[in-house]
Amino acid sequence: MSGSTSLYPVVAEVTERIIVRSAASRAAYLARIRAAAQEHPMRGGLGCANLAHGFAACAPADKLALRGVAKPDIAIVSAYNDMLSAHQPFETYPALLKRAVHDAGGVAQFAGAVPAMCDGITQGRTGMQLSLFSRDLVAMSTAVALAHDMFDGALLLGVCDKIVPGLIIGALSFGHLPVVLVPAGPMTSGLSNTEKSRVRQLYAEGKVDRDDLLDAETASYHGAGTCTFYGTANTNQMLMEIMGLHLPGASFVNPGTTLREALTAAAGRQVTRLTALGDTYTPIGEIIDERAMVNSIVGLLATGGSTNHTIHLVAIAAAAGIRLTWDDFAELSAVVPLLARIYPNGSADVNHFHAAGGTAFLIGELLDAGLLHGNVRTVTGADLNRYRQEPVLTERGLLWRDGVRKSLDTDVLRPVADPFAPDGGLRMVTGRLGRAVVKTSAVRPEHHVVQAPARVFDDQADFLAAFQAGELDRDFVAVVRYQGPRANGMPELHKLIPALGVLQDRGHRVALVTDGRMSGASGKIPTAIHLTPEAAAGGPLARVCDGDVIRLDATAGTLDILGIDLDDREPSGGPPGDDAWVGTGRELFAAMRRAVGPADHGATIMTVTA
Incomplete structure (x- = not known):
């Protein structure tokens, strides 16, 4: 056409x-x-010394070309x-x-x-x-x-x-x-993505060792x-x-x-x-x-x-x-x-x-x-x-x-008349916890709605330690907060996914709610990410406690806490603060952390004025 x-x-x-x-x-x-x-061309307005600096290292023919504006x-x-x-x-x-x-x-x-x-x-x-x-x-x-x-x-x-x-x-x-x-x-x-994911999950369960995991990752990421x-x-x-x-x-x-x-x-x-x-x-x-x-x-x-x-x-x-x-x-x-x-x-x-x-x-x-x-x-x-x-x-x-007018592999790429799903698999959820993004395209429909008690963490390492200790073998919504741009630069939290995948495969109803990021590899776990306002900016997530019942409904587009008036609570936990935000060059970015805007405005330090 x-x-x-x-x-x-x-x-x-x-x-x-x-x-x-x-x-x-x-x-x-x-x-x-x-x-x-x-x-x-703006170089036509440069002074002679300015322009000479601009082409000083060029070959003679290029210098001659850049002296003019042709x-x-x-x-x-x-x-x-x-x-x-x-x-x-x-x-x-x-x-x-x-x-x-x-x-x-x-x-x-x-x-x-x-x-x-x-x-x-x-x-x-x-x-x-x-x-x-x-x-x-x-x-x-x-x-x-x-x-x-x-x-x-x-x-x-x-x-x-x-x-x-x-x-x-x-x-x-x-x-x-x-x-x-x-x-x-x-x-x-x-290495196939299916096999890579399998080995990652086995490692999370302690069923293969680090050498096996590294072998799989090396076979996946293997060249230029x-x-x-x-x-x-x-x-x-x-x-x-x-x-x-x-x-x-x-x-x-x-x-x-x-x-x-x-x-x-x-x-x-x-x-x-x-x-x-x-x-x-x-x-x-x-x-x-x-x-x-x-x-x-x-x-x-x-x-x-x-x-x-x-x-x-x-x-x-x-x-x-x-x-x-x-x-x-x-x-x-x-x-x-x-x-x-x-x-x-x-x-x-x-x-x-x-x-x-x-x-x-x-x-x-x-x-x-x-x-x-x-x-x-x-x-x-x-x-x-x-x-x-x-x-x-x-x-x-x-x-x-x-280009081809018919897909050569309909398991990978399909026409509009026969899509994998009728919608784009990206939902915005809103409720008393704020506003977040949910990627549903990799999540089975039966997992689009999760209602369960919260387990609250202020650091992803604490979540992983709780998983390794066997404390999470049940239905729950993992709340990983103080991960937004103002708190710690909004890191991606992919280390959480293999563990959550293990728990979901065991038959538990699990979900993740966070003001951090998860990018394109969020996978099969229902996750409400980029939550705004973030906890470090006084968002409702800062007032959530262990045991609070959270309902994530990607179908209805809602994210709520049930039976609790968060306004009656003071914030708990918190980001580590500037004194702890040092090492790996992080102290050099402290001003950016203080200046950054919310995720739904682009999480940028720039006030872009036309």
Whole structure:
């Protein structure tokens, strides 16, 4: 089909509400970036000494090009390091991109690096308490890299959790610049996700030792590229494509392949064409509009993606003058069908998703159903219908062809007419404990409602100790509080899931309620996460006691405490405070912890003003 399908009514209504709600802030943002575009290329306004500093280390021909304003200068901003598998492939990208930009008639300079930390490594460690804050640090680092007034466009190299949202937020401060996101692709498939989960659960029960667990994890995470499960990193990649910031089909091509190299070079050539010095000027601040943000939410829901994006997408939107709310996610989730089953929502990994038809099939299905805005701007210079295509290498080089119109594996990827579920599997629950996010796409329907006595913990280590001591072999709702952004940086709490999974498999009714995060790997346990207001901000969770009966009803959208008036109680427990919040660099982030906003506002330290 062409993209003429009528927009689904709820999608149209949500989009219109976002446009109205954001009218003043979006208009101010656009006025600012359009004014900046009038000064372009900005290096033309640099003083002679300033400009000489800017190209002092360039080759003679590039110096000559940059003395004038006829050739575009492209910034490369990279999250490369060789400890993280997802970012290790970026080592060779700058040289390749510089050649590609040169071939397209421009100059590329490596403008700066941004930090890249891995939640998989810091899981359960104090370093995880820096993870969420690293997103805003990446944004600021990106802004520093682009702040020299030398550049006409940018190539952003990043993959994982907080890194991609941070790169975009930083780039949106320079919204007059064209920007292309450059992915690295997932590692090839290793040990099956089903077997990995089995060994993790056996280890939690003490039935296998640490060597067995490490063998399984090593067989799962075994080479260069992104981890293959559908957590935040791979959700990032899908979102960049559905928002039109990747080249079509670029997200899930494995590193080290000729196709991956060809797509990287094509990104360099394409951003050069998109500058104000070319014929198809396409700044990132115009690509990321209200329609693109709605498209991102629809993509998140249709694939059962990471719940971290209920935070990140709100923050990205705010950086572009757009006001998203969790209500927007909830309304869209009710009408967007679940089209993909990728671990932890199924047994397949992202390589299987890609082989089954991948993003081209997914986007085509959603466009044909009227669930996506097709008439949006993208880095291709065309609209989103261009993303129905997939890249191939031919004798003539890199080309794009129409993607498959029928899923090649309906256990992994399905059409809108035959979805895995009629809704997006993301629910917002509200009640006397506050407001939280529940990811239901991996949770069996019989576990969508849990009512049980609370067992309260102020630290995930205390929960794990209680499990090991055999104190939790019963029905209960685990309340793990003081894990929000103001308390300790809002770490992910995946260490809890194997233990809770063991208890659920024993037939117990268990759930988790927390003001912490759980990302895309929350799995089969009903979890109410990102609870706001958080306990450290005086939220009701601070007044919950052991034995209080909590009811989590993901079907009705409620989270309540029964038979108790929390207003009659004083808060108990509490975060450790600044004196204890030291080590692993945490003391350097104390100001961010004090300044951070609530989860439903993006959990950001930034007051983004247009």
